[in-house]
Amino acid sequence: MGRRCVFLIGLLGAVWLLASGHGGQQPPETAAQRCFCQVSGYLDDCTCDVETIDRFNNYRLFPRLQKLLESDYFRYYKVNLKRPCPFWNDISQCGRRDCAVKPCQSDEVPDGIKSASYKYSEVANNLIEECEQAERLGAVDESLSEETQKAVLQWTKHDDSSDSFCEADDIQSPDAEYVDLLLNPERYTGYKGPDAWKIWNVIYEENCFKPQTIKRPLNPLASGQGKNEENTFYSWLEGLCVEKRAFYRLISGLHASINVHLSARYLLQETWLEKKWGHNITEFQQRFDGILTEGEGPRRLKNLYFIYLIELRALSKVVPFFERPDFQLFTGNKVQDAENKMLLLEILHEIKSFPLHFDENSFFAGDKKEANKLKEDFRLHFRNISRIMDCVGCFKCRLWGKLQIQGLGTALKILFSEKLIANMPESGPSYEFHLTRQEIVSLFNAFGRISTSVKELENFRNLLQNIH
């Protein structure tokens, strides 16, 4: 496996050198090629190719998945956004203001009037405006209709989360509340700068199986790295066992996905009448262009495909759990629940039919003792990362961060339980393997985010092609 990997990377590198004009004769590359130069053909650690994934995702999976995620079962996610950050206490001023938790009755006062009221000092004004924007855009809309509130009370919560990759006590807390994910889309929030950096740095630096000997910052966004450092880093990464390498790539893929969303749902224009969200090509290029990011951008995009494939693989492995006759997507509406289950199974069978071409023995399936140790390592790392999410100052980012980490954790729980799932009884209780409602909702919504990002890449490709 390792050798094949190195070979593939070498091959991709050669293709890239040719494509980027180092051969001399080629015409200058276009902006689109610069972002996607390495992101075509085969992916490392898997022999699937990007074009097949794009077709499969964008046309067959994405539309059905969107429909499923709009259903009541999947749109309400219970989350505790009020847990204090356990690691440090200088969370940004913006996030600390109560305003971000409870939206300040934004429908009552037109935005234009609100922002007019503090335009007296230009310096203060800029600061406040930035903060205010981050606060307002980052706020979580917690409104649920009375009907929904009653319904969620009925929902069974069979929670045996001993095996959970993330913090289970989260949802038992009186502070935990249901939020409507459709009312709180993941998009540009204005949350950036040192605070956002710090979160990603801590995740990469302290939670990614990084050995002491590597000095280079793991956060691929950090700049000023020498070429030698970079080579050490990538050879270190290659030397890791496939799962630990996977861990880094999963985090990087998640990071990339979040940034694709922010670039695709950018706040382009704001008047007191309306907000206009859309694609910001400059923002996308700053994060993913091969030259602007010194080669990191295309790697990030490859990791996005990687996390896509890992979550896809988890979904294909967990089919027996959802196929059991006593499994319900329970909301109390029998007809709707049955229809949703049918749609869910349809999606899962579609996924199962996708030829993944992973080496079946390469992930999470080493000898039993080693696998258990690895599983425990992963679990601790994930719990930690989900707690780091409590330090995110922007509440909407915190919501989606927690959800996606839980979803990814659930995917890994599935991959580490392959054998248990395969041996599950066809009916009756399953004591060995179980998923809670929270895990199911986060698993599918997290995959929905990644699937949306893959779809958005196509949109960006087209936009970038048109600017030339």
Ligand SMILES: *[C@@H]1O[C@H](CO)[C@@H](O)[C@H](O)[C@H]1NC(C)=O
């Ligand atoms: C958990 O995160 C904290 C803060 O970043 C770090 O100090 C600690 O080493 C991490 N623990 C594990 C198991 O990753």
Ligand SMILES: *[C@@H]1O[C@H](CO)[C@@H](O)[C@H](O)[C@H]1NC(C)=O
């Ligand atoms: C797009 O993003 C860049 C930052 O990357 C920003 O400077 C620019 O104003 C944005 N464009 C629009 C139309 O908002």
